[in-house]
Structure formats: C-alpha cells, structure tokens
Amino acid sequence: MSELLVSRRRLLGAGALGAGALALPAWARGADLHGNESIRPGFDEVSGRDIALTIGEGPRVVQGRRGHAIAVNGSVPGPLVRLKEGQPVRLAVTNTLDEDSSIHWHGLLLPFQFDGVPGVSFPGIKPGETFVYDIPALRQSGTYWWHSHSGLQEQAGHYGPIVVEPAATDPVQADRDYVLLLSEFTPLHPHTIMDKLKKGEGYFNYQQNTWTDDYPLSGEDRRMWARMRMMATDILDVTGSTYTYLANGRGPEEGLEYLFNPGERVRLRIINGSAMTFFNVRIPGVKFWVVGADGQNVRPVEVEEFQIGTAETYDIVVEPTGEARTIIAESMDRSGMAVATLASRPGARASVPPLRDPPLLTMADMGMNHGSGGMDHGGGDMAGMDHSAMGHDMPSQGAAAEPMGGMDMSGMNMRDTSKLPSDVRIGPGIDMVSMNPVDRMGDPGLGLDNVPHKVLNYRDLVALESNDDLRRPSRQMEIHLTGNMERYMWSFDGKKFTAVSDDPIRFAYNERVRVKLVNDTMMAHPIHLHGHFFELVNGAPADRQPQKHTVIVQPGGSATFDLTADEEGDWAFHCHLLYHMHSGMFQIVTVAPRGNQPDVKRVGED
Amino acid sequence: MRLLVAMLFVSTAAPAIAQDHSGHAMPSAQSPAQTECEKEAERHRAMGHSVPEGACAPKAQPTEPAQDGHTGMDHSQMDHSQMDHSQMQGMDHSTMDHAKMEGMDHSAMGHKNTQQPEQTTMDHGAMGHGTMDMTPIPEGAPPAAAGSGPPRAADAIWGADAMRASRNALRTENGGMKVFWFQGDRAEYRAREDSDGYLWDVQSYYGGDTDKFWFKSEGEGAFGEQLESAEIQGLWSHAIGPWWDLQVGVRQDLTGPERTHAVIGVQGLAPYTFELDAAAFLSNKGDLTASVEGELDQRITQRLLLQPRAEVSLSAQDIPELGIGAGLDSVELGLRLRYEIAREFAPYIGVEQEWKVGQSADYARLAGEDPSVTNYVVGVRFWF
Numbered sequence: 001m002s003e004l005l006v007s008r009r010r011l012l013g014a015g016a017l018g019a020g021a022l023a024l025p026a027w028a029r030g031a032d033l034h035g036n037e038s039i040r041p042g043f044d045e046v047s048g049r050d051i052a053l054t055i056g057e058g059p060r061v062v063q064g065r066r067g068h069a070i071a072v073n074g075s076v077p078g079p080l081v082r083l084k085e086g087q088p089v090r091l092a093v094t095n096t097l098d099e100d101s102s103i104h105w106h107g108l109l110l111p112f113q114f115d116g117v118p119g120v121s122f123p124g125i126k127p128g129e130t131f132v133y134d135i136p137a138l139r140q141s142g143t144y145w146w147h148s149h150s151g152l153q154e155q156a157g158h159y160g161p162i163v164v165e166p167a168a169t170d171p172v173q174a175d176r177d178y179v180l181l182l183s184e185f186t187p188l189h190p191h192t193i194m195d196k197l198k199k200g201e202g203y204f205n206y207q208q209n210t211w212t213d214d215y216p217l218s219g220e221d222r223r224m225w226a227r228m229r230m231m232a233t234d235i236l237d238v239t240g241s242t243y244t245y246l247a248n249g250r251g252p253e254e255g256l257e258y259l260f261n262p263g264e265r266v267r268l269r270i271i272n273g274s275a276m277t278f279f280n281v282r283i284p285g286v287k288f289w290v291v292g293a294d295g296q297n298v299r300p301v302e303v304e305e306f307q308i309g310t311a312e313t314y315d316i317v318v319e320p321t322g323e324a325r326t327i328i329a330e331s332m333d334r335s336g337m338a339v340a341t342l343a344s345r346p347g348a349r350a351s352v353p354p355l356r357d358p359p360l361l362t363m364a365d366m367g368m369n370h371g372s373g374g375m376d377h378g379g380g381d382m383a384g385m386d387h388s389a390m391g392h393d394m395p396s397q398g399a400a401a402e403p404m405g406g407m408d409m410s411g412m413n414m415r416d417t418s419k420l421p422s423d424v425r426i427g428p429g430i431d432m433v434s435m436n437p438v439d440r441m442g443d444p445g446l447g448l449d450n451v452p453h454k455v456l457n458y459r460d461l462v463a464l465e466s467n468d469d470l471r472r473p474s475r476q477m478e479i480h481l482t483g484n485m486e487r488y489m490w491s492f493d494g495k496k497f498t499a500v501s502d503d504p505i506r507f508a509y510n511e512r513v514r515v516k517l518v519n520d521t522m523m524a525h526p527i528h529l530h531g532h533f534f535e536l537v538n539g540a541p542a543d544r545q546p547q548k549h550t551v552i553v554q555p556g557g558s559a560t561f562d563l564t565a566d567e568e569g570d571w572a573f574h575c576h577l578l579y580h581m582h583s584g585m586f587q588i589v590t591v592a593p594r595g596n597q598p599d600v601k602r603v604g605e606d
Numbered sequence: 607m608r609l610l611v612a613m614l615f616v617s618t619a620a621p622a623i624a625q626d627h628s629g630h631a632m633p634s635a636q637s638p639a640q641t642e643c644e645k646e647a648e649r650h651r652a653m654g655h656s657v658p659e660g661a662c663a664p665k666a667q668p669t670e671p672a673q674d675g676h677t678g679m680d681h682s683q684m685d686h687s688q689m690d691h692s693q694m695q696g697m698d699h700s701t702m703d704h705a706k707m708e709g710m711d712h713s714a715m716g717h718k719n720t721q722q723p724e725q726t727t728m729d730h731g732a733m734g735h736g737t738m739d740m741t742p743i744p745e746g747a748p749p750a751a752a753g754s755g756p757p758r759a760a761d762a763i764w765g766a767d768a769m770r771a772s773r774n775a776l777r778t779e780n781g782g783m784k785v786f787w788f789q790g791d792r793a794e795y796r797a798r799e800d801s802d803g804y805l806w807d808v809q810s811y812y813g814g815d816t817d818k819f820w821f822k823s824e825g826e827g828a829f830g831e832q833l834e835s836a837e838i839q840g841l842w843s844h845a846i847g848p849w850w851d852l853q854v855g856v857r858q859d860l861t862g863p864e865r866t867h868a869v870i871g872v873q874g875l876a877p878y879t880f881e882l883d884a885a886a887f888l889s890n891k892g893d894l895t896a897s898v899e900g901e902l903d904q905r906i907t908q909r910l911l912l913q914p915r916a917e918v919s920l921s922a923q924d925i926p927e928l929g930i931g932a933g934l935d936s937v938e939l940g941l942r943l944r945y946e947i948a949r950e951f952a953p954y955i956g957v958e959q960e961w962k963v964g965q966s967a968d969y970a971r972l973a974g975e976d977p978s979v980t981n982y983v984v985g986v987r988f989w990f
Contacts, residue, residue, distance in 0.1 A: 100772070113763045119776025121760055123768045151779060196949075198785045199989065203949050210905035226878045229849060415848070428816060428845035476743040484848050486875060489781075489815050496781030496815075501773070508751035514743050570759040574780075584781025592754045 040075040041249030042256075043160055043181075047082040054094045055101045055125075055148075055158065060185070062244050063251040067187040069157040070097065070148070076249045077181050077273060078146075078160030085141040085167040091133040095125040100150050103133070104530070104572075105162065106311060107144035107295050107549045110135045112569025115530050117149045120572050120588055124150060141166035142295025143269040143313045145181065152190030155275040155578055157249075159183065163269065164295070171464060172291045174267035174317055178258045182281075182308070182329050182338050183273045184243040185251065190275075190578075197237055197488045197579055204239045205231070207335060207358045215360060228414055230432075230485060230522060232360040233333075235446060237488075237523075237579060238276040240336025245277065245329065252339035252352075258327075259343055260320055266342065267291075268316050268327075272308045275578035278332035278524060278552075280307050280448060281314075283325050283342070284353055288318035290456055294548040296533065297464035306456035307332065307445030309526035309552040311576035314456075324348035332446055332524075334358045359447025365522050366414065367434025367556030420520075424480050425494035429584075430520065431484040437518045440557030441538045446524060458559070459538045461546035467535060469512060469564040470543055476514035479505075481553055481575070481585070483521040488583055490521075490575060496584025504588035505573065507565035509597055516560045519553040525580065526552050527559075529589060530571040534561035550576060565591045786812045787989065791901075792942075794985025796826075796958075803828040803981075811843065818843040820853055820873075825860070836860040839869055850874035857887055863927055866890045879903070894922035895930065911952070915940040924965055929973065931965020944987055952987045 039060040046053070053072050060069035060076060072078030083089055095101040102124050104116035114133045118124030125131045141164045148158035161179045186193065196203040208231060209215050209222060217225075217232065225232050250256045260266050269292075272279060282305035289300040292315030300317070308314055308329075318325075320342040326349075329338040334355045341349055415433050417426045424430075444455035483490040491497075507513060514537065517527055528550040535545035537560040545562065553559045568591045575585035756762055760769050792807040805826040811818040820843040825836030841855030850872055857867040871885025884898040897919045904912045919935040942956030962970045962977035970977040 100775075113760060117776075119769070119772040119774075122772075123760075123764055124772045124775075194783070195785065198783075199787050201949055206908045208905055208908060210907055212907055223878070229875050229877060229879055428848055431848035473743050475746050475748075477745065486849060487815055487845070491781070498777055498781040501777045502757070506748045506752035508749045508754070511749065511752065568759075581780060582783070586780040590752075590757075590759065592752055593759075595754065 039069045039071045039157065041246075041254065043075050043077045043079050043248065044073065045080040045082055046073070049087075049089060051081060051089060051091045052094070053078065053081075053091060053103065054096060055103075056096045057156075060157065062185040062246070063253050065185065065187050065244060067185060068189065070101075070153050071157050072103075072160060076157035076159075077183065078158070080160060080179060081146060081162045083138055083162065083164045085138050085164055088137050089135050091135065092130050093125060093133065094130040095127055098127050100124040100126055101153060101158070102148055102150045103146050103158075104149040105133070105135075105144070105146050106528075107142075107313070108135070108162070108164075109139045109531065109533075109567065112531055112567065112571060115569075115571065116146075117530065117572045120570050121530075138164055140164060140295065141170075142292060142297070143179075143271060143315055144295050145271045145273050145311075145313065147273065149572070152194065152275075152578060152582060155184070155186070155190040155193070157183075157185075159273045161269070161271055161273075171297055172267060172315065172317060173265070175264035176258070176260055176266045177269070178266065179248070179269045179271065180258075180327065180329075180340060181248050181271045181273045182277070182279050183246045183249070184238075184275060184277055185246055186238075186242045186244070188242055193238055193242070194579055194582055198583075200486060200488065202231060202234070204237065204241050205233060205333075206239070206241045207235075207333060208233050214357075217360070233358065234361065234485060234522065235333035235359060236277060236331060236335070237577070239333055240331055243277065243331070243336060245274075245279075245331060245336050245338035247327070247329065247338040247340040250340075252337060256340040257343040257346065257348075258340060259346065262321065262344055263319070265317055265319050268318065269313065270308060270316060270329075271313045272310050274310050276310065278307055278309050278445065278526075279329040279338070280305060280332060280445070281327070281329045282306075283318060283320070283327050284350075286318060286320060286325055287454075288316045290460070291315050291317050293461050293546055294533070294550060296547045298546055299462045299464055301456060301460045302454065303456045303460070304453035305444075305448065305451065307448055307552075309524065309550060309576070310578075311526055311528050311550045312548075312552070318342070320344075322350070324350040326350045326352050328353065330355060332359075334447070356447075361446070361522055361555065364440070364443075364557065365446070365555035366432075367437050367520070368412075420480065420494075421478060423493055424482070425499070427494060428487065429484050429489040429491050429496065430482045430494050431486065432520055432522065434518060434520045434556040437520070437556060437558045439560065440554035441536060441559050443554045443557070445552070445554070458536055458546075458551075459540075461536065461538060462540045463535075463544045463546050466543045467545060467547065469566075471512045471564075472542075473512045473514035473562055475511075476516065478516045478518055481517060481519045481521055481525050481527070483523070483580075483585070485522070488579075490580040490583040490585035492573075492585060492587050497586040498584060500587060504570065504590040507563075507589065507591045509565065509568055509592045509594045511565045513563050513565065514560060515563055516558055517551070517553045518558045519555055522555045523577075524552050524554050525585070526550050526576040527574070528576045529563070529573050531567045531569070532563060532565070532571070534563040536561050565589075567591055568593045782814065784812065784814050786810070789987075789989035791987060792983075792985055793988070794954075794956075794983040796981040796983050798979055798981045799976075801828040801830065803834075805983075805985075813843070816845045818851070820851075820855070833861045835862070841869060841871075843873070846872075847874075849876070853885065865928075867895075876900075893925050895925075895935070896920045909946040911944050911946065913940075913942045913944065913954075913956075915942065915958075921966075926969065929962075929966060929969040931963075931967075931969060933965070934963045935966045936963060937961045940983075942983070942985075950989050954983075954985055954987060956983045956985075957981065958983055 039058045055070065055072050056074065057068065057070045060067050069076050093103050100118060102116045102118050112121050114135055115121040144162035144164065146160055146162055147154045161181050163179065202208055209217060244251045247256045258266065270281060287302050287304050289302055290298065290306060291300050292298060294313055306314060323344050325342040327340040327342060331337065334357065337355060339352055415431065416435065417433055419433050420426065441458035443449065444457045448455045480493050482494045489496065519525060533547035533549055535547050536551060537545060540546060551559050551561060571589045573587045573589045574581045758769065788810040790808045792805060794805050796803045796805055803826060807824045809820065809822045811820045813819055820841040822839040823837065825833060827833040837857055837859050839855060839857040841853040843851045843853045846852045851874055853871045853873055855869050857869050859865040867887035867889045869885055869887055871883065873883045876882050879902065881901045886894065886896040888894050897917065899917045901913055901915045906912055917938040921930045921932055921935045924932050938958060938960045940956055940958035942954045944952040944954030946952040958981045960979045967977035
C-alpha cells in the first residue's frame with residue numbers, strides 16, 4: 001500500500017510540475033468502483049473535446065435513509081467535468097427523465113444560448129432528447145460546478161463539479177488536488193419541501209425558541225421578536241431535520257477521506273452545491289490558506305474557518321499534520337454537518353467535534369446596525385476604496401453581537417416603506433424594510449462574529465491578478481432583496497419574477513455599472529449573476545477587487561459590486577437558495593448586443 | 607508561513623521587473639515605509655534570497671494613471687498594500703524551510719509586511735487618497751443603448767415557438783405556484799355534564815400568494831342527537847398586507863332556520879403572533895352578526911405547545927329564533943396542550959368554557975339549557 005502511495009505521490013507531483021493535471025484518486029472522490037443499480041455516491045471524471053452526460057434517476061440510500069435521486073452518469077454528485085483553459089468543448093447531454101431537464105455551467109463564461117437556463121437561454125432538454133452545448137475556447141480557469149436549472153431537480157442530486165485547468169502554470173501549487181462538493185440529501189421530494197415551506201409554521205426548524213430553551217434571550221427580547229412576528233432562530237429555512245449533509249455525496253458517517261503524506265500541501269476545491277445550506281467550513285486545529293474564490297485566484301488569506309454560501313466555491317491550501325484531521329462543514333444553523341477526513345493512511349480518523357450552539361439573529365440582521373468586523377479598516381486595505389460605497393453614515397458600533405443588547409425597541413418601525421426607492425413595489429411581499437442597510441461585506445456570516453479564531457470575510461479577498469476593466473462605473477443602481485417569511489414570498493424590489501418576466505434588468509453592451517444589493521429581509525441571500533464575473537467593491541484597490549459570480553448579502557445589510565456588462569444576451573439573476581428562487585427571487589439580466597462596437601481590449605487580454 | 611513562501615505566484619512574478627521606479631521621483635511621504643521595506647529586503651538578501659530592485663516601490667494609482675505621471679507603466683500588477691499584514695506579524699523567518707525556497711519570488715510576498723497593521727501608522731499620503739475620485743457615481747436609468755437588443759435574445763437563436771413553452775414554465779415555476787392546504791384546526795371529542803359531544807373546525811385554501819379561494823366549516827353536536835350547528839363558508843381571500851388577508855364571500859348555515867349570509871372579514875397574524883380571524887355576517891333576513899377568533903401558539907418544547915384560544919360572538923339585534931341576543935352573544939375561552947408527532951399531526955387535550963351572555967343567556971335558560979358549559983376536550987390538529 002505504501003508503495004502505491006509513493007508512486008501516486010510521484011505521479012501527482014509530476015502532474016503539478018507540468019500542466020497541473022492532477023488525477024484524483026477514485027476513492028477520494030467517493031466513487032464506487034463496483035457498479036450497482038442504485039445511484040452511487042461520489043463521482044467519476046470526464047474530460048476531452050467531446051463529453052457525454054446522461055441525466056437519469058433512481059433510488060438512493062444515504063446512511064440508511066431512502067429517497068429518490070436524479071443523477072448524471074449514475075452518481076450523485078455527477079461526474080467531475082475537467083476542462084482546459086483556451087480549449088473548446090462539446091458537451092452532449094441526454095435527458096432520460098420523463099420531464100424536461102437542463103445543465104447550467106455555473107461560473108463559466110460562454111455564449112448565453114449555452115448557459116443552460118430553460119426559458120432564458122434555451123428551450124431546455126426534452127425527455128429523450130440530447131442537447132449539445134458547443135462551448136468555444138474557455139476564457140478562464142478554476143473551480144466551478146454544474147447543476148440543473150429545471151424545476152427543483154438540483155435538490156434531488158442533479159449537480160457536479162467542474163475544474164478548468166489553467167493554460168499556463170497554476171499559481172497555486174500543491175502536492176494533492178481534491179474536490180469537496182457539499183450538498184444535501186433528503187428523503188422528501190423537493191416539491192414536498194416547497195409545499196411545507198409555503199404552508200409555514202417553521203416547518204423544518206426544530207431549534208425554535210421555547211419556554212425551555214437555553215438561548216441568551218431576555219423576556220423582553222422574546223416579546224420584541226414576537227411583536228415583530230419573526231423568529232430570532234430563523235437561520236435556515238430547511239435544516240438538518242430533513243437533510244443529511246453530504247461531502248461528495250457521502251453522509252458524515254460514510255467516511256469520505258482524502259489521503260495525504262505528512263509534509264504535503266493539499267489543495268481542496270470546496271464547492272457549495274447545496275440547494276439551501278450555508279456551511280461553516282473548518283479543520284479544527286489547523287490554519288489554512290484561502291487561495292481562490294468562485295474560481296478566481298485571490299491573494300492567500302490565512303484563516304481557520306469560512307462560511308460558504310450556496311453556489312460559492314473556495315479553493316484552500318492546507319498542510320495537514322498528524323495522523324488525521326477532520327474537515328467539518330457545519331450548516332449555518334448548526335443542525336447538522338458534512339464530514340470528511342484528511343487521512344495520512346486509509347482509515348485514519350481524527351475526532352469530530354460536536355455541533356456548536358445554534359446562533360441567533362441580531363440587531364444587525366434587522367438592519368439596525370452593522371456586523372462586527374464591518375469597520376475593520378486595519379492593515380491598510382483602504383487604498384483605492386470608494387468611500388461613497390461604504391456608507392460613512394454608519395451608526396456607532398457595539399451591540400451587534402448581542403442578541404438584542406437590551407435596547408428599547410418600542411416605537412420602532414420595522415417596515416418603514418418610505419425608505420424604499422420608488423421602483424420597489426410595496427405590498428404583501430415585503431414584511432420588513434432594513435432601517436439602516438450598511439455595507440456588511442466585512443461580516444464573516446451569521447453566528448461567526450464571536451468565534452475565537454480568524455474567519456474569512458469578503459474584505460479579506462483581493463484578486464491575485466489585475467482586473468481587466470479599470471473604468472469607473474458610469475452609473476449605479478440599487479436592487480432590493482425583499483421577502484415575506486410568513487407567506488414564504490421572495491423577490492427583487494418587491495416584484496416576483498411572475499410580475500417582471502417581460503421587464504428585464506437592462507445593460508448597454510460593455511456598460512460598467514455599480515450595483516448595490518440591499519437586503520430588506522432577515523435571511524442571508526447568495527445572489528448569483530449568470531455569465532459574468534462582477535467585482536466586489538470591498539475596499540480592495542480598484543484593480544484588485546475580487547471577481548465573483550455569487551455574493552452573499554447579509555440580513556438587513558448591503559453588498560456592492562461593479563459589473564462590466566460585456567457578455568451579450570439574456571442571463572438569469574437570482575437568489576441561489578433554490579426555494580427562494582422558486583418563490584420568485586429571480587430576474588433576467590439583458591445585455592444589449594455588441595453590434596458595431598469594437599471588441600474592447602483590456603489589461604491581461606492577448 | 608512556509609506555505610505562503612513556497613507557493614509560486616507566477617502571475618505576479620513577471621511584472622516585478624516592470625516595477626522599477628528608480629527613474630521616478632518618489633514623494634517624500636513614502637520614504638519611511640520604504641525604509642522599513644528596504645530593511646526587510648536587506649534581511650532577505652542577507653538570507654541569500656534575491657530581492658529585485660524596486661520590490662519596495664510604493665503602490666501606484668491604477669485608477670488614475672494619467673494623473674500620477676507614470677503614464678504607460680503597468681501599475682496594475684504592483685499593488686502590495688493588500689497583503690494581510692495582521693496575519694504576518696511576528697513572522698519567524700528562522701523556521702522557514704529554505705530548501706524549498708529556491709527560485710522564490712519575493713516580490714509576490716508583499717515586502718511591505720513589516721509595516722505595522724495599526725491604522726494610526728498608515729500613511730494616507732502614500733495611499734493616494736488625494737487622487738481618489740470622491741464624486742458619487744450618478745444613479746439613473748440605463749442608457750438608450752441598453753434597450754437596443756431584442757426583448758428575448760434566445761428567440762433569435764432557437765425561435766420564439768421553441769422558447770414559448772419553457773418561458774411560460776419558467777414564469778410559473780419562479781413565483782407562480784399555487785398551493786392547496788387543508789387544516790383541521792380542531793377536531794375533537796367534548797366531554798361535558800350532560801351528553802358528550804363533538805366539534806369540527808376546519809379550513810382550506812387553494813391559490814397563489816395574493817389571491818386564494820378559502821373554505822371554512824365549523825359545526826358541533828351531541829352524540830345521539832341532531833347537529834346543534836353547522837356552517838360552511840366559501841371566500842375569496844386577497845392579501846392586503848404582509849400578514850393580513852381580506853376575505854369576502856358567502857356562508858351557508860346547515861342547521862336550524864334556513865340562513866345564508868354575506869361575509870366580509872380579515873384573517874392573519876397580529877403582533878405577538880396572535881392568529882386572528884374576524885368576520886361580519888349579513889343574513890338573508892337582514893340580521894347582522896360578527897365573530898372574532900384568536901389563537902396563540904406557545905412553544906414549551908420543540909414539539910409541545912400550549913394554545914390559548916378565545917372566540918367572541920356579537921349581534922346587532924335580537925334574533926330569537928336563533929337564540930341570539932343583541933350585543934355580546936357568547937364568549938368561549940379554551941386552553942389546549944398539543945404534541946406535534948409531526949408538524950402536520952398533533953393530538954391535544956384541553957378545556958373550553960362557553961358562556962352565553964345577556965339576552966342570549968336568557969334565551970338559553972328559556973330553552974332549558976345551561977348558558978355556561980365546560981367542555982373537556984380530546985382531539986387532533988392536523989393539516990396537509
């Protein structure tokens with residue numbers, strides 16, 4: 001065995017020195033080498049000029065729980081699609097379901113008609129049909145993923161990872177290169193989950209405040225929350241009460257392991273492929289470096305934990321020591337976790353710490369303050385910062401981390417609709433208006449502002465390479481994230497997609513726009529724009545603002561990005577929480593055709 | 607630390623050469639930091655590593671290349687100010703694995719890492735705040751060119767006919783769903799002094815977020831006797847606020863004298879999470895009555911709930927044939943303790959006290975009934 005490991009290590013090392021082609025060992029991906037009829041956990045790998053994928057369905061068992069799965073090439077997650085920067089690829093996708101299906105290539109820059117959103121970019125893939133995504137030479141490298149954009153199929157297992165190898169040498173060098181795709185399994189049909197959410201009563205939340213709970217809430221706090229008709233424990237809509245959290249398709253007891261030899265550097269490409277879950281990822285006792293966000297290289301940031309929103313990806317580099325280390329991906333509400341092990345020999349295990357206490361929503365999440373860390377101006381990362389986007393009218397600090405801080409809340413209007421711009425439609429779909437929506441991109445995420453170690457936040461992210469469009473935005477716009485918890489309505493600007501399906505958000509070709517997302521709800525929303533990368537206006541210099549395809553907007557706060565609208569066509573723009581999107585938090589972004597305008601040559605382009 | 611050092615940031619390596627600012631006059635404000643940096647560079651050189659000249663060059667202003675006199679230079683690769691200095695404090699170079707550092711490019715490491723992370727030591731002059739464009743970016747409508755494309759880009763590629771079905775499906779799927787809900791709020795056996803009885807109180811809706819068809823039915827009786835009362839309501843329900851629905855429709859009484867009522871009411875969630883249902887009824891005989899129901903779910907544990915409940919009936923006039931007196935007609939107060947085996951299925955026990963009031967009480971006594979009745983109830987609350 002050790003001989004095999006050595007030779008594999010050499011092979012891996014050779015790959016790293018060359019094109020960076022790192023073959024993932026099958027066992028590390030959880031692929032079952034003995035095929036059987038039920039859906040396999042883990043994934044194979046597909047690559048080359050032509051790739052064939054088949055969407056199917058079947059029974060699935062996770063830790064003894066049975067459910068129905070939609071799977072691509074027979075596994076959940078589906079195969080790792082390995083591509084190469086600068087090379088074109090044809091992906092032939094065959095749908096064997098008895099309903100329409102699709103694959104969206106999440107994070108890839110491509111012609112909009114191959115983006116894979118039925119009703120926006122193409123008609124979808126009919127039962128029995130094969131659709132060929134003919135994607136020209138790839139303009140990027142990094143970690144991405146793919147998933148269905150039809151109905152709620154993504155929840156049922158229709159997703160998988162993408163790795164695009166760089167054409168040049170990868171700036172991130174590691175001895176081992178692994179994918180960790182986080183997701184959920186539920187025995188419930190996705191439509192059942194949608195139905196329960198609509199009918200309400202905190203259906204999946206078994207961490208509600210009660211007469212007998214241990215939450216640090218005073219009687220006054222509890223009455224205040226009750227008066228608002230909201231719950232301080234409303235952290236995630238769907239929880240571990242139905243979900244088993246998965247690491248590469250495996251439940252926490254199913255023992256996903258990544259082998260390493262002491263002294264090796266391990267790159268983990270972490271993808272949140274879940275439908276509804278924010279994860280807190282950590283390797284207890286180990287510091288690691290975040291080197292990539294949403295597929296784009298960033299300057300290494302040393303952290304001990306980070307929160308990853310649905311659809312985000314982070315690449316980390318870790319140098320594990322000891323016999324084994326546990327990788328914990330705890331759901332944000334701490335109702336469950338996905339678990340994997342960094343093991344120096346097969347079967348080696350480290351202890352798995354228990355779930356931490358569930359967090360509570362705070363004043364900041366009501367839009368009354370800013371999260372701790374929001375004013376972290378240390379370290380000189382203010383250069384090039386656009387102060388106008390930072391909201392210098394921030395209120396005084398403090399009380400953010402306290403559940404209520406004992407403030408007298410009487411007489412406060414939690415739904416002052418006069419604060420909303422005129423293009424927001426005021427109606428039953430809005431149950432709250434953030435009183436003071438400050439920039440919360442310095443916030444590590446719900447429940448992580450008081451942990452005793454360094455947690456990543458968006459202001460830590462700095463692009464490794466220079467951005468290609470250094471123009472100052474010619475205009476700015478504001479989009480409000482709106483919702484009603486009780487009715488389970490979610491929308492942009494108070495208008496569900498049903499109300500605006502013929503009224504997209506329009507951009508001129510190559511227009512550079514600053515977009516501020518204001519969250520008028522008490523939930524965090526991971527907002528995803530298809531077909532583009534936008535740059536977070538996070539205090540990094542203008543040329544190093546990190547590029548992302550998905551941005552979390554913290555409850556009651558705002559997040560701002562600069563967008564160069566240079567990918568013509570229609571693109572989906574939505575909250576990546578599946579049931580929020582399905583409830584209406586979806587829009588189409590239209591980028592006008594290039595027409596006769598010259599193709600803009602930018603920094604970094606050939 | 608070794609990790610950072612050993613990672614090769616090839617993309618930033620090349621421009622290091624292009625960073626040579628030796629030919630330019632540097633603002634004097636930058637010299638302290640530069641000195642610190644140079645010291646650090648010297649230490650590295652002493653360690654045997656190559657540190658390119660100019661590695662300590664200050665950050666330029668890539669957003670305003672024309673203003674700083676460095677026109678034409680590629681400053682975009684130069685910014686070292688973003689290194690997380692707080693992480694690099696106390697860096698112990700003695701523990702570095704020098705064997706792995708061959709060919710290391712120090713320029714990618716950010717040689718300003720000796721700079722103290724405290725904001726007070728930050729040299730704002732060097733950060734170029736003076737050249738920052740502080741004028742706000744204008745808000746406004748998209749330029750005319752934004753509307754230059756076809757309204758539906760995919761139609762031009764796949765054809766409008768091919769796209770139609772998926773467009774319609776997309777609209778329905780993302781916010782257009784309709785929901786059917788049926789709830790037995792109370793379905794119970796009632797033990798009381800005379801003959802034991804039963805009660806049902808169910809409601810159901812079908813529709814979207816804003817408009818729904820709402821069905822309600824309530825009735826009770828004693829075992830072995832005719833139904834005491836029973837009614838059904840069919841209502842159009844329209845959301846008038848985040849928590850409130852306006853309901854308008856018809857109520858049909860199924861017992862006693864033939865009565866049909868027009869109904870107008872509101873149902874929803876009041877502050878402190880009281881569930882309220884208030885309605886006024888105008889009968890085909892011209893009688894005006896009203897009722898208000900309120901419930902409050904109090905969680906004792908995640909599955910055990912205590913639910914106080916109150917119902918008040920009112921009448922604008924005496925209706926002797928129905929035993930209803932003008933004013934306050936009746937009051938019910940109940941307390942139910944239920945256990946959610948599942949959210950959808952929760953058996954309960956409880957007690958409910960009913961009072962006929964005023965003229966209604968007199969009518970009851972005339973009919974030989976007790977105007978005050980205590981019920982001990984066992985039932986189940988369910989929904990699907």
